[in-house]
Amino acid sequence: xxxxxxxxxxxxxxxxxxxxxxxISLSEDFFxxxxxxxxxxxxxLILEGMAQLSGIFLEETIKSKMDIEKKALMSIIDKxxxxxxxxxxxxxxxxxxxxxxxxxxxxxxxxxxxxxKLIVSTNFTFIFNDIDDxxxxxxxxxxxxxxxxxx
Amino acid sequence: MKFRFVDKILEYxxxxxxxxxxxxSLEEYFLLRPTGLKNSFPPSxxxxxxxxxxxxxxxxxxxxxxxxxxxxxxxxxxxxxxxGDVMTMRVEIVKTIEDSVMFNGYGFxxxxxIITGHNCIGTLIDIDKLYNPEKYQMMFESLYTxxxx
Numbered sequence: 001x002x003x004x005x006x007x008x009x010x011x012x013x014x015x016x017x018x019x020x021x022x023x024i025s026l027s028e029d030f031f032x033x034x035x036x037x038x039x040x041x042x043x044x045l046i047l048e049g050m051a052q053l054s055g056i057f058l059e060e061t062i063k064s065k066m067d068i069e070k071k072a073l074m075s076i077i078d079k080x081x082x083x084x085x086x087x088x089x090x091x092x093x094x095x096x097x098x099x100x101x102x103x104x105x106x107x108x109x110x111x112x113x114x115x116x117k118l119i120v121s122t123n124f125t126f127i128f129n130d131i132d133d134x135x136x137x138x139x140x141x142x143x144x145x146x147x148x149x150x151x
Numbered sequence: 152m153k154f155r156f157v158d159k160i161l162e163y164x165x166x167x168x169x170x171x172x173x174x175x176s177l178e179e180y181f182l183l184r185p186t187g188l189k190n191s192f193p194p195s196x197x198x199x200x201x202x203x204x205x206x207x208x209x210x211x212x213x214x215x216x217x218x219x220x221x222x223x224x225x226x227x228x229x230x231x232x233x234x235g236d237v238m239t240m241r242v243e244i245v246k247t248i249e250d251s252v253m254f255n256g257y258g259f260x261x262x263x264x265i266i267t268g269h270n271c272i273g274t275l276i277d278i279d280k281l282y283n284p285e286k287y288q289m290m291f292e293s294l295y296t297x298x299x300x
Contacts, residue, residue, distance in 0.1 A: 003181045033154035035282055036283065036286075037280060037282060040219070043219070051194075051195065073194075074195075074228060075229075076225060076226070077223075080226075
């Protein structure tokens with residue numbers, strides 16, 4: 001497992017919102033343990049996918065609006081509700097909307113949908129860290145280009 | 152890859168609390184990834200460690216039940232967990248309402264607070280829908296041995 005928990009970004013409008021797809025495949029490793037008799041996508045990995053979209057969207061928002069390049073680190077997950085389980089074969093759509101930010105951190109409202117039905121809603125708070133690692137910067141840029149189909 | 156994030160169970164009291172350990176090894180697959188800082192445990196999996204520990208307490212408290220996460224009020228990540236760290240975790244049952252259990256959880260490395268989970272709610276489900284109950288019991292026993300107590 002590489003810990004990339006979104007497959008493709010399908011909407012990307014700075015100042016508005018971003019959306020991404022996560023297809024759930026039975027071949028994913030975590031289904032061995034979660035659970036042996038009934039494969040269910042772990043709730044925290046749905047949150048991780050939503051946070052990956054939200055974090056990179058927030059980073060690109062402050063880069064575009066404030067001309068600063070920082071890494072967003074998740075610090076708080078607030079008021080989270082799981083309304084349905086997700087299984088292999090399901091396709092999830094994650095959305096992210098930046099609700100607030102300054103030079104210290106930002107907040108993002110995020111939702112997950114399955115067949116147009118809301119299944120997870122949450123609020124992330126991120127704090128910003130300096131990126132002093134050129135390899136990390138390069139890898140994140142490549143990953144965003146991959147998710148955005150720019151390759 | 153194993154999706155198992157509790158390495159030892161230290162102590163538990165039925166319907167009350169459980170303590171356990173998650174040791175972070177550089178060998179673990181997610182420690183080098185372009186979506187995060189190098190060598191830090193993803194916060195979502197720190198939370199999963201607490202939930203999995205809580206499930207062992209639920210398993211010992213409610214006969215043949217475990218729970219899946221249905222909601223939580225707030226989870227705070229105070230510090231990063233990095234390679235070589237040993238996080239001690241504690242999960243406490245706050246109350247039980249019909250088929251749901253509310254619990255709080257904490258994780259520390261020494262005096263350094265890593266995570267706090269407030270009012271997490273799990274929905275109880277018969278264990279045999281998810282696991283072979285005997286295997287789950289064996290898993291519990293392998294984590295809670297005389298040597299770890």
